[in-house]
Amino acid sequence: MEIDIVSEEENPILHRRDVRFEVVHEDATPSRLSVRDSLAAKLNKDANEVVVHAVDTKYGMRKSIGYAKVYDTPEQAREVEQEYMLERNKIGVEEDAEVDAEAEEA
Numbered sequence: 001m002e003i004d005i006v007s008e009e010e011n012p013i014l015h016r017r018d019v020r021f022e023v024v025h026e027d028a029t030p031s032r033l034s035v036r037d038s039l040a041a042k043l044n045k046d047a048n049e050v051v052v053h054a055v056d057t058k059y060g061m062r063k064s065i066g067y068a069k070v071y072d073t074p075e076q077a078r079e080v081e082q083e084y085m086l087e088r089n090k091i092g093v094e095e096d097a098e099v100d101a102e103a104e105e106a
Helices: 032-042 074-080 083-088 093-105
Strands: 002-011 016-024 050-057 063-071
Touching: 002 032, 016 032, 016 074, 032 050, 032 063, 050 083, 063 074
Parallel strands: none
Antiparallel strands: 002 016, 016 063, 050 063
16 A cells, blocks of 8 residues: 655644545555554654545545544544544544543452
């Protein structure tokens, strides 16, 4: 899977960058999480700072286009993004599981 950044737009009010990208893949459309991890690596960011909103593939093509928001910190992502989008991108899920495990032990 190869990711190319098509455009980036700064959004200083929300402490993020809006990124449009293109993914060239060999097999089926890659999962949201694999795209998020690859995009985070390309941008030198933590995976919890990247929220992938869309990955669209035209029928029969080996190329997808997508849209993501790259935040300065994971906390800012959790403040701004809607819950369903955080769940789709598995942001904050690990911390919630750790808190639940600690509460059960007590």
